[in-house]
Amino acid sequence: MENTNGKEVEPFILENNVGNVISQGDNIDETLANVNNVSLPEESEKIEDEAEEVTLKEMIDCSEWRQNHKHVFILSSAGKPVYSRYGSEDKLATIFGVMQALVSFVQDSDDSIRSIHFEQNIMVFSIKGPIILVAVSNRKDSIEFISTQLTYVYNQIVSVLTLSRVTKIFEKRHNYDLRRLLTGSERLIDHLLTFSETQPEFLLDAVSCLKMQSAQREAISNAIISTCSKIKTLVFAMLIGCNRLITLVRRKKYSLQPSDLHLIFNLVNSSESFKTAESWTPICLPNFDATGFLHGHVSYLAENCQACLLLLTVDQNIFFELSAAKKAIVEKLEKNQLFDVINEGLKKPNLTVNDIPKIYKMRHFIFKCKKSSHLLSPVLPVLYNTPAAANNLMFQYQQLYSTIHQPGSLLKLAFQQLPNETMLGWVTEKFELMVTFEPLINKRSATDGAKKLSQIIEKDEDKFFIQNIYNF
Template sequence: MFPPDAEFEAAFNTEFEDVEEMQADGSNEEAVMLQWRAKLKHFLILSSAGKPIYSRHGDDQLITNYIGVVQTIISFYQSTNDTLRGFTAGDVRFVVVSKGPLNLVAISRLPESDSQLRGQLDALYMQILSTLTLPSMERMFAARANYDLRRPLQGTETLLSALADGFTRGSPSTLLSALECLKLRKAHRQTINSTLLKTRSENLLYGLIVASGKLVSVVRPKKHSLHPGDLHLIFNMLFEAGSVKAGGGENWIPLCLPGFNNTGYLYMYVSFLDLEHPGEPVQERPKSREGDPDEVAILLISANKEGFFELRTMRDELVEQLQRNGSIDRIRSAVRQGRPRCTDIVPGTVLRHFLYKSRGNVQFFMPGFEPGFVGGLERRRLMTLYAHLHSSLHAKPASLKIHHEASTTYIALAWTTPLFELYAVAPASTSRQALALAANKVVQWVRREEERVFIIGGAVF
C-alpha cells in the first residue's frame, strides 16, 4: 500500500541495533559516529546540572558532547526566564520537556508532531517516577544538584529502552492514550469479573488479568480508575521489556503508579500463567510471540508491602475458580484467535486497517495487521500515517470533525465525535463516498460489539 523508500527502509532495519563501543584509541570513532547519526530517533534524559541519565543509543563517551550542547541551549533559555520547547535542525526535530530537576529530549527524523513526542517523553518520565517516586527524586537533587541518578535507576534501562523502541516502532496505545482489551463475549467477561470479586482479598487495591498485552478484566475500588499511562507502564514491564517474566513467572514488585499517586509505592504481585497448565507458574523461557498462550498474567496490587502471601493465596483461589468455570479455556481461545481482519468485521470492506478509540472508556480497538501490514517496516509506515492523521485532526478547529488524506497509493480518513475517534485507510482507488460508507459500517459494528471489545465499568467494589 505504501510506496517503497529504500533510504528509510535501510535506516529502520538497523534502528534497533546497538551502536558499537568506541575503541580506547579512537580508531573506530568515525564509523561509530556514522552509526549513531543514522538512527531515526534518539531519546536523551539529563539532569538540570547537565549530568547524563539515559540515552537510547550510544554510551557516555559518545553522547557527552551532545548532552553538553543540549544542556547549554536549555540553560540559555532558562537564564532569560523562557522555556525551550523545541527546534528544528535540518530534517531533525528536537523536542524538550523540562520537569523539575530533569530535562528530557526527543530527537526525531520521523514525521511526528511535537505534542506526540511530548507524550512519549512524559511516558519516559512516568517510567522513572514508577521506580523512584517524585519526593525521593526531589530529595536526591535537593541534597546535591549534580546527583548521578543513574545509580538508583540501575537495572531499569531495559524498561526505558523497551518504551522508547515501542514509540519508534509506532504504538497505537501511546498515540491514542488508550488501552486495548481482549475481545470476549460479555457473559464470559462478567463471569471473570465476578470471579475476581468473589476471590478478592482484603488488602487488594487493583486486580487485573492481562493476555498478550491486552486487558481481560479489572477489579477496582468504586472511586479509583487506573490511569492509562500507569497501565501502559505495567504492560511495558510485563510484555515488552520481559524483565519480570525472566524471573520465572512470579514476582513481588514495589512500584509507583504516577497517574494514581506519584508520592508513594504500591506493591504488585505478578503471576504468569501457562494456559496449558494453569495451576503452575510459567517457567523461564524465551520471550514469546504475541498471541502465544503463555502471555497471560494475573496482577494483584496492594498498598500493603507485607501482602505477598495474602495475594498469592488470592491468585491460587482465582485460578482454581477460573479453571472450574471455564474462563481459562475462553481466555486461551481468545488469545489464539487473535485480532479479526477488516473483512471479518465488515465482509467485502474496502478498508485495509483502522483504529477506533472509545473516548469515554479510554480504550481502543483495531483489526489485525495481516494481510497488508505484515512486517515491522509496513506497520511503522501505517503508524506514521495514523500519527499524521491524528495531529492533523487535533490541530484543526474544534468545529472540524473529519479530515481526509490522499496519496497515489492510499486514501485515509480521521473522524472524531464526542463518543469516538476513528482513523481508517483504504487503497487510493477508493472514493471518498465509499470510504465514508466503510467507516460508518465499522462504527455500527463497534456499537453492536461494544461490550465484547471494551471493558465497560469493570468489576467494582
C-alpha cells in the first residue's frame, strides 16, 4: 500500500505497539477474522452474529459508500449506532458492529487505533470517551483533516448536550441509545460536515469577516456596547451574516476560539426558524466551557436583512431584557445609517480575484491573519463554479496545508505543480497564505506573486479583518 507520497504505509496506524499484532502483510479479511473474536454487547447480538460475514471490502462496495466520497459514523463504545451521514443507522448496524469490534480489539492490547489504509481508501477513528467517531474516505484525504472534522462533529454533539450530560448518561448506562437525545440535531451534523468540506475557514481554523471601513465597524460595536454594558450576565454579543463575522463584543477576560464560532455559524445557518422570530436557545461552546450551557437570544436585525444578532448570557431568565436590548441596538444602527452599510455589505462578496491588482496567472487564494485568526478568500472564479471543481480545489488546498503543517516540519514554503493548477503555500510569523496559479507558472513567478498579494492584503487589513478587541 502507498500513501500520497508513494511510500509504503502500514494499513493500520496505531498509537503504541499493537501494530505487531496486525502485520503489513495481513489482509483485511484475515484481520477481521481475528477481530470477530472480540465480544460485542448483549444488546448487539444480531451485529455479533453477522459481523463474521462482513469484510471491510464489502462495506466499501455497498451503495452508500460508492455514491459518496466520505462517510461518517458515530457510535457508542457499546456499539450502539448514533449517526450515519448517509443511509439508515439501523440498516447499517452490522457496519457499526464491525467498527466497535475493531476499536475493542485494539484497546484490549492497551493501544488506540487511528486509521486503516486499504487501496485508495482511508478509515479514520476518533475515540472521545464513550463516543466513537469514524470517517471513511475514498480519496486521499489527510488523516489530520479528517480527524479535525471528526472533532468538530463531536463538539457539535457536546454543543447540543454538554460534556457533563454525555458523561453522566454513559456512566449510568454504557449501552444508552444517544439518538433519543439527538433527534432533530442530525441536520446540524449534516450541515457541519458539508460546511467543513467546502469552506476554507475550517481548514485554517479561522473566521471570515465582513469587509467594511474600520470606523463603521467600530460604530456598530459601540451601538452594542452602549446598549448592553449594564447587562452583567451577558458574556458575548456578536453580529454575523452570510458566514462572515461583522463584530464580536465580549466580557473582559473571555474569548471565543474560531472552532466555537464555527458551531455558532452552523447553528444559525441550519435553522430557518431564526429568520421568522426571536429565539431563545441553549448552546454549549466546547472550547469555552464544555460542561454547561450559555443561553442565546438569536434574531435577525430585520426581515430584509441577512445579519443575525446573538446575545449569549449565563442567565436563562433574561430573554425579555435581551429582546429589548436587540430593539435598542437596531434603532441605533438605523439612526446612524449603519443598517444600510451592513445590508449592502452582505449583498456582495468580500472580494473577487478581479478586485486585486493583476497578479501574474493567479486564480485564487486563501489568506489567514495569525494575530486575529481571521481569513480572507475571494469567491471562486468561473473555472471552479461547479461543485466537482470547487471540491477538487478545496481538496488540493487541504493537501497543500498538510504538506506545510506535517508534525515536526520546519517547512515554510511549498510549491506544487499539478496537472490543472499550480499551488504555493507560504507560512510566516504574521500570516499563512495559499495561492492557486495557472499550471505552467514557474516557482520564481509564483513566489513573487505571493509576496505582492500579501503586501496588498496587509495594506487594507483593517477593512478585511477585525483589528480591535471590543469589550463591554
